[in-house]
């Protein structure tokens with residue numbers, strides 16, 4: 001059996017009529033950029049998040065640096081994030097001209113550790129960017145508290161968790177802005193690049209609207225700005241899909257529960273952890289091998305068996321030679337949890353349109369690998385993970 005990692009074409013076929021109708025509507029309207037379909041999507045996104053404003057932009061990376069820039073965060077300012085994320089989080093800090101300071105993640109959730117944020121704050125710190133990694137929210141209540149104490153901005157990198165919520169908080173509620181990406185791999189994705197921000201701050205909304213459109217909010221009048229817009233064709237696709245996002249995330253949660261039940265007792269693996277009261281939307285279902293040398297072996301075994309397993313992200317940002325470290329970007333301290341995450345992560349196929357027999361096949365193959373490695377199995381967590389118990393989320 002072959003099991004895909006993403007089901008893009010399956011998803012398109014399932015709602016082809018609505019997508020095609022929206023595309024046709026845009027094509028027939030003659031309004032392709034900054035038109036009524038974009039306005040409609042922005043209204044729907046704000047409603048969905050329960051925020052006052054939503055702004056469509058060119059992609060998820062732009063959304064982050066546009067937010068930083070609009071908040072006045074730039075050269076000389078430090079922005080705290082964590083190194084086990086997609087490269088773009090750190091890239092956006094660098095594009096804004098600010099300095100990235102990386103702290104460790106929590107050992108089980110892999111989201112940024114609030115205690116480590118507090119310890120990394122200097123007089124230059126201006127903002128925190130928590131990433132809702134793999135589809136689960138970071139501890140926004142704790143992060144908000146720290147931000148208030150030190151007067152820092154908070155931007156949620158929500159590229160992976162649209163539709164998630166925490167224990168008693170929503171995305172966009174406890175931050176200055178939450179950014180998202182609509183590239184096809186994400187839980188809500190279109191057939192090309194685009195992204196958005198949601199915010200309750202009217203001034204920020206106004207500034208970002210101007211910045212994304214050549215510094216213009218009035219025809220022929222410009223100030224400092226860029227071109228980072230969400231095309232109406234993509235807005236049409238996203239508007240059709242947004243209606244389904246909760247049902248799709250429910251499906252992801254159903255498959256995640258099936259994986260977790262089916263993989264229980266695998267002695268060479270740690271399984272994802274969902275915090276009580278949180279809605280994890282499983283952008284990715286990431287298991288960790290107990291030992292680093294097992295990561296590539298498991299991926300290869302699954303690939304050989306027709307299962308498209310991948311790693312997210314096997315090289316942490318601080319391990320990327322290509323990051324512009326010369327500009328003062330640094331680790332605030334040791335990051336053993338992030339390093340263990342990079343060294344041991346294996347993502348199993350995850351998308352709403354998976355079939356039960358496909359999930360069961362993946363489970364059977366992972367179990368086969370686990371059994372073949374029974375000699376190394378252990379009930380203990382991996383070395384770095386057992387050494388660290390997280391004082392903040394108790395994970």
Ligand SMILES: *Cc1c(COP(=O)(O)O)cnc(C)c1O
Nearest residue numbers: 059060061086088089159181183
């Ligand atoms: C995908 C992603 C981004 C970047 O989004 P693009 O639309 O590709 O620019 C940023 N942060 C995280 C965590 C992501 O997963």
